[in-house]
Amino acid sequence: xxxxxxxxxxxxxxxxxxxxxxxxxxxxxxxxxxxxxxxxxxxxxxxxxxxxxxxxxxxxxxxxxxxxxxxxxxxxxxxxxxxxxxxxxxxxxxxxxxxxxxxxxxxxxxxxxxxxxxxxxxxxxxxxxxxxxxxxxxxxxxxxxxxxxxxxxxxxxxxxxxxxxxxxxxxxxxxxxxxxxxxxxxxxxxxxxxxxxxxxxxxxxxxxxxxxxxxxxxxxxxxxxxxxxxxxxxxxxxxxxxxxxxxxxxxxxxxxxxxxxxxxxxxxxxxxxxxxxxxxxxxxxxxxxxxxxxxxxxxxxxxxxxxxxxxxxxxxxxxxxxxxxxxxxxxxxxxxxxxxxxxxxxxxxxxxxxxxxxxxxxxxxxxxxxxxxxxxxxxxxxxxxxxxxxxxxxxxxxxxxxxxxxxxxxxxxxxxxxxxxx
Amino acid sequence: xxxxxxxxxxxxxxxxxxxxxxxxxxxxxxxxxxxxxxxxxxxxxxxxxxxxxxxxxxxxxxxxxxxxxxxxxxxxxxxxxxxxxxxxxxxxxxxxxxxxxxxxxxxxxxxxxxxxxxxxxxxxxxxxxxxxxxxxxxxxxxxxxxxxxxxxxxxxxxxxxxxxxxxxxxxxxxxxxxxxxxxxxxxxxxxxxxxxxxxxxxxxxxxxxxxxxxxxxxxxxxxxxxxxxxxxxxxxxxxxxxxxxxxxxxxxxxxxxxxxxxxxxxxxxxxxxxxxxxxxxxxxxxxxxxxxxxxxxxxxxxxxxxxxxxxxxxxxxxxxxxxxxxxxxxxxxxxxxxxxxxxxxxxxxxxxxxxxxxxxxxxxxxxxxxxxxxxxxxxxxxxxxxxxxxxxxxxxxxxxxxxxxxxxxxxxxxxxxxxxxx
Numbered sequence: 001x002x003x004x005x006x007x008x009x010x011x012x013x014x015x016x017x018x019x020x021x022x023x024x025x026x027x028x029x030x031x032x033x034x035x036x037x038x039x040x041x042x043x044x045x046x047x048x049x050x051x052x053x054x055x056x057x058x059x060x061x062x063x064x065x066x067x068x069x070x071x072x073x074x075x076x077x078x079x080x081x082x083x084x085x086x087x088x089x090x091x092x093x094x095x096x097x098x099x100x101x102x103x104x105x106x107x108x109x110x111x112x113x114x115x116x117x118x119x120x121x122x123x124x125x126x127x128x129x130x131x132x133x134x135x136x137x138x139x140x141x142x143x144x145x146x147x148x149x150x151x152x153x154x155x156x157x158x159x160x161x162x163x164x165x166x167x168x169x170x171x172x173x174x175x176x177x178x179x180x181x182x183x184x185x186x187x188x189x190x191x192x193x194x195x196x197x198x199x200x201x202x203x204x205x206x207x208x209x210x211x212x213x214x215x216x217x218x219x220x221x222x223x224x225x226x227x228x229x230x231x232x233x234x235x236x237x238x239x240x241x242x243x244x245x246x247x248x249x250x251x252x253x254x255x256x257x258x259x260x261x262x263x264x265x266x267x268x269x270x271x272x273x274x275x276x277x278x279x280x281x282x283x284x285x286x287x288x289x290x291x292x293x294x295x296x297x298x299x300x301x302x303x304x305x306x307x308x309x310x311x312x313x314x315x316x317x318x319x320x321x322x323x324x325x326x327x328x329x330x331x332x333x334x335x336x337x338x339x340x341x342x343x344x345x346x347x348x349x350x351x352x353x354x355x356x357x358x359x360x361x362x363x364x365x366x367x368x369x370x371x372x373x374x375x376x377x378x379x380x381x382x383x384x385x386x387x388x389x390x391x392x393x394x395x396x397x398x399x400x401x402x403x404x405x406x407x408x409x410x411x412x413x414x415x416x417x418x419x420x421x422x
Numbered sequence: 423x424x425x426x427x428x429x430x431x432x433x434x435x436x437x438x439x440x441x442x443x444x445x446x447x448x449x450x451x452x453x454x455x456x457x458x459x460x461x462x463x464x465x466x467x468x469x470x471x472x473x474x475x476x477x478x479x480x481x482x483x484x485x486x487x488x489x490x491x492x493x494x495x496x497x498x499x500x501x502x503x504x505x506x507x508x509x510x511x512x513x514x515x516x517x518x519x520x521x522x523x524x525x526x527x528x529x530x531x532x533x534x535x536x537x538x539x540x541x542x543x544x545x546x547x548x549x550x551x552x553x554x555x556x557x558x559x560x561x562x563x564x565x566x567x568x569x570x571x572x573x574x575x576x577x578x579x580x581x582x583x584x585x586x587x588x589x590x591x592x593x594x595x596x597x598x599x600x601x602x603x604x605x606x607x608x609x610x611x612x613x614x615x616x617x618x619x620x621x622x623x624x625x626x627x628x629x630x631x632x633x634x635x636x637x638x639x640x641x642x643x644x645x646x647x648x649x650x651x652x653x654x655x656x657x658x659x660x661x662x663x664x665x666x667x668x669x670x671x672x673x674x675x676x677x678x679x680x681x682x683x684x685x686x687x688x689x690x691x692x693x694x695x696x697x698x699x700x701x702x703x704x705x706x707x708x709x710x711x712x713x714x715x716x717x718x719x720x721x722x723x724x725x726x727x728x729x730x731x732x733x734x735x736x737x738x739x740x741x742x743x744x745x746x747x748x749x750x751x752x753x754x755x756x757x758x759x760x761x762x763x764x765x766x767x768x769x770x771x772x773x774x775x776x777x778x779x780x781x782x783x784x785x786x787x788x789x790x791x792x793x794x795x796x797x798x799x800x801x802x803x804x805x806x807x808x809x810x811x812x813x814x815x816x817x818x819x820x821x822x823x824x825x826x827x828x829x830x831x832x833x834x835x836x837x838x839x840x841x842x843x844x
Contacts, residue, residue, distance in 0.1 A: 023784025104806060108795060117817055118787060196637075200817055215618075219637065221818045242840035249842035361835055362445025365540060373530060373838030382843070383834070384526060395539055395622055395831040396643045397819035409817040412805070413783055416795030418664035420671035421804070 003191035007146075010179040011198035014119045014144035017176035021142045022116060026093040028172040033089040033136050037082045039167035040132065040160070044078050050159040051128065058152050070126040071153055081129050085136045088387045094141050094404035109415045114408040116142030118200035121181075121192050123148045123214065125206040128156035135164055135178050137389045141407035144177040146199065148192055151183040193218040205390050208317075223398055223406075225390040228258030228345035229317050230375045233334040233360065235351035236267040240274050242372060243350040244281055249374040250348060252285050256319045258391060259346050259378040263314065263324040265334045271295065271327045276302040279325065287321045294327040314341040331356050335363045345393055346370060346378040367393065367400035425613035429568075432601040433620035436541045436566035439598035443564045444538060448515040450594040455511040455558050459504045461589035462554065462582070466500050472581040473550065480574045492548040493575055503551050507558045510809045516563050516826035531837045536830040538564030540622035543603075543614050545570045545636065547628040550578035557586055557600050559811045563829035566599040568621060570614055573605040615640040627812050630739075645820055645828075647812040650680030650767035651739050652797045655756040655782065657773035658689040662696050664794060665772040666703055672770060672797040674707050678741045680813060681768050681800040685736065685746040687756045693717065693749045698724040701747065709743045716749040736763040753778050757785045767815055768792060768800040789815065789822035 001009070021029070040047070051073040059068060100112040120143045124130045131149055138145040149157045157180060165175035181188050193202060196219045203223050204214040211226045232250050234243045250261035266275055275298045279289060283304050290309040291299055299306035306325070313324050314337075328334045331349075338347055348370035349360040361369050368378040378400060380388025385403030392398040398406035423431075443451070462469070473495040481490060522534040542565045546552045553571055560567040571579045579602060587597035603610050614624060618641045625645050626636040633648045654672050656665045672683035688697055697720045701711060705726050712731040713721055721728035728747070735746045736759075750756045753771075760769055770792035771782040783791050790800040800822060802810025807825030814820040820828035 019785060022787070023781065102806065104804070108799060110805060115787070215641065221816060223818070239840070245842050246840060253843050359445065361833075363441060365444070365537070366833065368834040368836060371835070371837040372840055373836060374842045376843040377530060377836055377838075377841075378834070382526070383532060384524065394643060395819075396645070397817075399832050400834050410821050411783075411788065412790040412800070412822050413793065414790060414795060414799055415793040416799075418661070418668060418794055419799070420667050420796045421675050421798040 003185060003187045004194065007181065007188065007191040007195045008198050010146060010181060011119050011195055013176045014146055014179045015198070017174035018116070018118060018144040020172065020174040021139070021144065021177055024142065024173065026095075029140055029142070030089045032139060032168055032171040032173040033085055035167040035171050036132070036136065036164050037085045037089075039163050040078065040082050043163050044075055047073060047078060047156065047159055047163070048075065050155040053155045054153055063152060067126050067152070071128065071156075073128060073156060077129065081132050084133065084387065088136050088140050088404070091140070091386045091404060094408050099410060106419050107417065108419055111413045112410050113413060114405070115411045117407065117409055119144045119146060119198070120407065121146040121148065121195075121199050121202040121220070123189055123192065123202065123204045123206070123210065125150045125210070126152050128153040128160060130205065131157045131160045132164065133387070134389060137387050137404060138407060139173065139177065141404045143407055144179070146179050146181060146192065148181040148189060149183055154183050157183070189213070190217055193220060193222075196220050203390055223390070223392050223402070224394045226258060226393050227317055227343045228260070228393070229263070229315060229341060229343045230259060230261045230346045230348070231263045231265055231334075231338050231342060232261050232348045232350065232375065233265040233328075233331070233338075234267065234270070234274065234278075235331060235349060235353065235356055236269040237353035237356060238267075238270070238350040239352055239372070240270065240277075243274070244278055246348065246350055246372070246374050247278055248281055248285065249376060251282065251287055251323050252321060253374070253376050255321055258317070259375050260319070261323070261348070261375045262316065262318055263326065263341070265326050265328050265337060266295070268294070268327050268329050271298060275299070275325070275327075276304070279304045279306065282323060285321070287323050290322065290324045292326040295325040317343075331359055335360065338364055342366065343393060345391070346375045348373065348375050367391070425607060425609045426616065429603065429610065429613040429617045430620050432603060433541050433568060433617055435598045436568055436601045437620070439596035440538070440540060440566040442594065442596040443561070443566065443599055446564065446595065448517075451562055451564070452511045454561060454590055454593040454595040455507055457589040457593050458554070458558065458586050459507045459511075461585050462500065462504050465585050466497055469495060469500060469578065469581055469585070470497065472577040475577045476575055485574060489548050489574070493550065493578075495550060495578060499551065503554050506555065506809065510558050510562050510826070513562070513808045513826060516830050521832060528841050529839065530841055533835045534832050535835060536827070537833045539829065539831055541566045541568060541620070542829065543568040543570065543617075543621050543624040543642070545611055545614065545624065545626045545628070545632065547572045547632070548574050550575040550582060552627065553579045553582045554586065555809070556811060559809050559826060560829060561595065561599065563826045565829055566601070568601050568603060568614065570603040570611060571605055576605050579605070611635070612639055615642060615644075618642050625812055645812070645814050645824070646816045648680065648815050649739055649765045650682070650815075651685070651737060651763060651765045652681060652683045652768045652770070653685045653687055653756075653760050653764060654683050654770045654772065654797065655687040655750075655753070655760075656689065656692070656696065656700075657753060657771060657775065657778055658691040659775035659778060660689075660692065660772040661774055661794070662692065662699075665696070666700055668770065668772055668794070668796050669700055670703055670707065673704065673709060673745050674743060675796070675798050677743055680739070681797050682741070683745070683770070683797045684738065684740055685748065685763070687748050687750050687759060688717070690716070690749050690751050693720060697721070697747070697749075698726070701726045701728065704745060707743070709745050712744065712746045714748040717747040739765075753781055757782065760786055764788065765815060767813070768797045770795065770797050789813075
């Protein structure tokens with residue numbers, strides 16, 4: 001069977017089964033998730049055995065240590081997955097929420113309510129926990145899941161899907177709402193991205209190159225997640241005591257994730273005074289500094305090791321302890337820098353001046369603006385969403401951290417008593 | 423200059439100018455629209471002369487009468503445009519609306535607020551009124567407009583854009599927020615659809631083939647508008663007196679538009695009694711009937727002219743006085759028919775039975791469900807949006823009629839006092 005036909009068949013199975021989710025009660029969806037959580041708890045040793053198979057095969061094949069770490073499941077990690085599944089089940093129902101409602105002059109009653117997308121494809125990399133996390137978030141939001149994980153995690157994913165399906169068999173939700181797409185053929189990704197009319201939405205989670213493939217290839221609707229070249233701008237009117245821990249936290253708290261900062265912009269009126277302190281704090285924590293001419297001079301005058309930034313530096317998402325530094329003449333120059341090199345993810349301003357803050361908010365054009373706080377707070381869990389399926393880096397539909405609500409769309413429901421249009 | 427460079431240049435001009443819209447007051451946007459409306463009123467004869475040029479050229483070139491009618495501007499039509507512009511200016515500000523707000527345990531205050539997309543491209547066909555309507559809706563929602571109209575309307579569009587830009591020159595909004603893309607080269611459409619990073623959103627308005635081109639070609643985010651194969655399902659528990667005018671209105675009120683119904687589905691328990699009346703009402707209004715076997719037999723027994731439906735009939739958006747008729751055994755068969763042949767636009771049910779209505783709402787998976795009323799009510803003006811820029815036929819971001827709010831996206835604004843992530 002061609003991959004196109006295979007995807008169509010899996011999507012069709014998922015679509016038919018999703019009628020057990022559309023219009024299902026919140027109680028039956030919660031029961032289904034608890035059944036999955038229990039089954040995973042009861043099968044830890046089986047899961048660890050399958051994961052061990054993946055680990056051994058990939059270690060022999062020379063997979064890097066950092067990818068092996070993402071692939072690895074431990075009893076503790078598995079129990080963490082189960083705990084977060086139960087947390088998702090405890091959240092309020094994202095379906096059937098009335099977003100707008102009104103009565104028209106002709107007596108028609110109209111409501112705009114949240115409904116599931118239908119069949120949602122996930123394309124993701126090594127981490128097998130995504131197999132369970134995504135299935136549970138999609139189930140809670142009434143969507144069927146088409147899962148395309150990494151071939152490095154193939155045995156782990158197979159066993160996890162098998163356990164989840166068995167668990168669903170005893171519930172009101174059809175086990176067929178979860179479908180695993182074979183990962184041994186790269187071409188199944190293309191087939192999924194072309195399955196227009198069969199798949200309602202595809203979400204890629206992974207590297208920049210995966211996201212680019214998805215954008216270039218997709219004929220189905222997608223939500224782009226990903227790149228974060230985030231900035232911290234320290235204004236002339238900043239509380240400088242507050243600025244230092246915000247910069248350090250934004251850069252060093254977890255440099256590998258998308259909401260870590262890559263560039264520090266400092267107002268020229270305070271740079272001579274502020275930068276020596278800020279740069280030595282960063283430097284003492286092992287941050288490599290890539291500076292524009294002005295900040296480089298300040299660093300050198302103060303005996304702080306720094307390199308000249310290259311034209312590549314400003315647009316690079318390092319993901320490591322490396323940071324760009326530039327001096328700007330005012331908030332508008334900071335905004336222009338952000339517009340040129342940013343990825344519309346998260347931008348932070350440290351300032352006590354309200355008009356400057358307002359201008360930064362109005363013009364920085366990003367998913368989240370942080371005022372006097374760390375870029376690291378753009379995160380579904382931190383923001384109180386309970387569960388996160390990704391961070392959207394685009395403007396259509398969902399922007400920023402995506403929880404259960406982002407996995408719904410809307411329907412207008414109009415109720416009449418025979419009104420017709422004159 | 424290549425078309426790719428041309429689009430990049432126009433988009434860049436629009437983007438720079440859009441900083442006068444981002445963060446602009448609602449008063450200054452309203453004043454800009456009133457200035458445009460006044461200028462159009464003051465230049466009616468100039469607009470008519472340019473439109474006359476288009477009409478003469480296209481009539482000689484053999485453009486069809488129906489397209490000539492869409493191309494034509496009259497004094498009355500121009501004043502209608504102006505009136506609707508002023509109505510848009512009178513609507514509430516779609517920007518800066520707080521959608522969510524909360525205070526986190528660490529004291530961070532977070533708001534989710536509406537913001538403009540930025541630079542929005544419109545691709546549309548003959549009607550020159552779209553040039554003004556779209557510009558004004560985009561301006562009111564804080565977006566710059568990149569307009570790619572039809573070459574048949576080139577002189578009309580040129581003069582309208584010129585008048586709007588002159589009008590903006592005297593306001594706080596930069597005239598460069600409106601950019602006209604040359605329509606003499608088909609390739610400018612492709613260039614616009616590829617302008618990733620320069621254009622935030624493209625909306626096509628026009629034929630099915632235009633929409634298909636956009637879906638296949640686009641690398642920029644788009645909102646698909648368009649096809650409506652809408653159904654009316656008359657249930658076993660329907661008020662049959664109510665059903666007839668709903669069917670007739672859905673089909674015949676304005677058959678050329680996307681919210682007109684194409685197919686009537688009738689429950690088998692009432693078909694013998696109900697169909698003779700329904701079909702003769704439709705037939706007497708000149709509707710050509712394409713029937714499945716059961717309804718064909720009923721039509722013929724009652725001396726009503728009808729044809730057998732073909733396999734093509736069920737998925738066709740006629741846009742004319744032609745309708746498909748099928749008998750179904752229950753609401754689930756009606757839903758299955760709609761799933762197979764519908765376009766997720768508008769589906770109507772006529773029923774007095776609440777569980778059946780609820781099942782139809784839950785499973786019909788469309789932008790608008792009409793309960794005991796006509797499909798024709800899926801319309802921004804009827805639904806009270808004031809202005810409509812299109813009807814979205816997709817699930818991402820905007821679904822169904824799109825007014826000013828659909829032309830906005832969101833930003834999280836998080837305010838702290840130095841909180842960092844632990």
